[in-house]
Amino acid sequence: MQAAGAAPGTIRTGGRTARVRAAVLDAALRELAEHGYATLCVEHIAERSGVHKTTIYRRWQSKDAVLAEAIADLVETLFPIPVTDSIDADLRAFARALVDLLTSADPLVVGTIRALFSDAAADPRIAELKRDLYARRYEEARAMIHAAITQGQLPADTDVRELVGLVTAPVYYRLLVTEEPLNRAVADRAAATALTAVRAGACRRPTE
Amino acid sequence: MQAAGAAPGTIRTGGRTARVRAAVLDAALRELAEHGYATLCVEHIAERSGVHKTTIYRRWQSKDAVLAEAIADLVETLFPIPVTDSIDADLRAFARALVDLLTSADPLVVGTIRALFSDAAADPRIAELKRDLYARRYEEARAMIHAAITQGQLPADTDVRELVGLVTAPVYYRLLVTEEPLNRAVADRAAATALTAVRAGACRRPTE
Numbered sequence: 308m309q310a311a312g313a314a315p316g317t318i319r320t321g322g323r324t325a326r327v328r329a330a331v332l333d334a335a336l337r338e339l340a341e342h343g344y345a346t347l348c349v350e351h352i353a354e355r356s357g358v359h360k361t362t363i364y365r366r367w368q369s370k371d372a373v374l375a376e377a378i379a380d381l382v383e384t385l386f387p388i389p390v391t392d393s394i395d396a397d398l399r400a401f402a403r404a405l406v407d408l409l410t411s412a413d414p415l416v417v418g419t420i421r422a423l424f425s426d427a428a429a430d431p432r433i434a435e436l437k438r439d440l441y442a443r444r445y446e447e448a449r450a451m452i453h454a455a456i457t458q459g460q461l462p463a464d465t466d467v468r469e470l471v472g473l474v475t476a477p478v479y480y481r482l483l484v485t486e487e488p489l490n491r492a493v494a495d496r497a498a499a500t501a502l503t504a505v506r507a508g509a510c511r512r513p514t515e
Numbered sequence: 516m517q518a519a520g521a522a523p524g525t526i527r528t529g530g531r532t533a534r535v536r537a538a539v540l541d542a543a544l545r546e547l548a549e550h551g552y553a554t555l556c557v558e559h560i561a562e563r564s565g566v567h568k569t570t571i572y573r574r575w576q577s578k579d580a581v582l583a584e585a586i587a588d589l590v591e592t593l594f595p596i597p598v599t600d601s602i603d604a605d606l607r608a609f610a611r612a613l614v615d616l617l618t619s620a621d622p623l624v625v626g627t628i629r630a631l632f633s634d635a636a637a638d639p640r641i642a643e644l645k646r647d648l649y650a651r652r653y654e655e656a657r658a659m660i661h662a663a664i665t666q667g668q669l670p671a672d673t674d675v676r677e678l679v680g681l682v683t684a685p686v687y688y689r690l691l692v693t694e695e696p697l698n699r700a701v702a703d704r705a706a707a708t709a710l711t712a713v714r715a716g717a718c719r720r721p722t723e
Contacts, residue, residue: 360692424691425633441693456677472706475689477680483632483691484683485649500681500717507715509708 309513331357331363332377340418344433347374354506358375369491375436378419379443382408385416388447394455394501400473401451409482409491445471461505473501538564539571539587546625547582552641583644586627587651590616595626596655602663603710609659610682610702618691620695631692653679669713676717681709692703 321329334356339349348416349370353360367373386404389397409420423437455461461470477497481487504510516520527600542564546555546608557578561568582585594612597605628695631645656679670679675699712718 394704396654437692442521453702467702469708472685472688472693476684477689478678479692480684484645484687485680486645496677500677500712503715504564504712507711 327356327358327362328366331358331366331373332380334358334416335370335373335377336381336419339377339422340415344422344430349373352455362490371432371436375439378423378436378440381416381442382444383431383447385411388444388451390451390454392454392458394451394460395498396456397451397455398474398502399495401448402478402498403491405475405478406491406494409478462508462511464512466510466512470501470505473504473510474492475499535564535566535570536574537579539566539574543578543581543585544568544589544623544627546566547585547630548623552630552638559588565578577642580646583647586631586644586648589624589627590648590652591655593619596652596659598659598662599661600666602659602666603667603706605663606658606682606705606706606710609656610686610706611699613683613686614699615684627713670716670719672711672720674718676721678709678713681712681718682706 329475334352335347337475338351338355342351347370349360349363350374351361352358356363363373367376386408389400391397408416411417423433445468449467452461452465452467452470456463456465474497477500478489478493481489481493501510519571533642539560542560544554544560550559554611555578557568557571560566560581561580564571569579571671575584594616597608599605616624619625631641653676658677660675660678664671664673684704685708686697686701689697690702709718
């Protein structure tokens with residue numbers, strides 16, 4: 308059942324379509340991580356994945372569509388959003404998962420983060436890709452926040468984006484702005500501060 | 516009283532020492548903004564400022580020392596930290612000044628910000644420069660926070676760094692992470708959320 312052209316290590320379970328998808332997304336991320344966004348193209352993804360470029364174009368309309376899906380896949384796999392019966396625990400786990408991702412030693416992750424947050428980010432297509440990625444993440448975080456609201460752990464009119472931003476902003480701030488050390492203590496403090504703020508009345512949805 | 520070698524527009528009031536300093540700092544920032552950190556050197560700063568490089572080396576030990584002083588000067592001039600009798604007004608003015616600086620159309624400011632927060636930031640000397648810059652800014656913000664504590668507007672054990680980080684992190688988050696629009700409404704919301712959080716018990720200094 309192994310696709311002839313796919314490199315070892317890129318095979319996931321599933322049918323041929325799933326294998327082709329996995330090989331293409333993996334190749335796109337490796338190209339991005341190793342060579343950056345500027346030289347990324349469907350031809351290189353095709354060569355690296357062993358999937359013909361017409362097959363790639365049939366499924367994705369552009370290199371940006373491949374890349375968007377590859378990055379969303381990576382983030383969802385390495386950084387799942389928890390939903391338990393405790394929003395305190397969930398937000399702490401969420402913040403820690405972000406810190407772990409941003410401090411990962413995996414070259415694929417390091418390269419992807421560099422591509423998203425470095426000079427390449429000046430490219431408007433990277434900016435659009437990031438906006439889509441964050442919109443998708445906010446949608447996923449909605450389940451976590453809404454579970455807490457239903458259980459009376461958060462105010463009913465809590466704004467998902469504001470709260471998620473409040474938890475994650477201090478983490479990115481240390482990484483990208485002050486370049487202070489980033490660790491789980493930072494994550495725990497960010498989650499605790501966000502909870503204090505939201506329970507004291509911050510992060511409410513604007514009234515109509 | 517005008518220094519013969521200095522270019523028009525770089526002259527400030529003060530004696531010869533002050534004029535030389537102003538010319539050197541101005542030249543360093545313009546070199547950085549136009550050509551980036553990688554090619555910045557004392558020779559170019561000397562040429563551009565009309566100040567001999569031995570004079571520069573006598574006052575500053577390296578290009579990094581010149582640059583650190585130039586950036587600190589720029590930030591302090593364009594982004595003064597207010598101290599009035601209202602911490603609510605001060606934090607809002609502080610957040611707005613940051614937004615104004617980060618969205619400035621002045622090529623000198625744009626170039627400096629790009630140099631501090633782009634690929635050049637991977638250089639450990641830029642990271643050190645940024646750490647020094649932020650340490651200095653935290654020291655300046657201390658006066659603003661302490662005035663509020665003295666007047667009973669903030670808890671006595673408020674942590675200056677935590678509070679300043681809480682106000683500024685959401686602003687940088689939009690600029691560098693989600694690339695959502697940055698405006699004064701974002702600044703006002705960041706200041707209001709930080710005040711709600713600190714008054715509800717966040718941003719306290721760790722107990723000894």
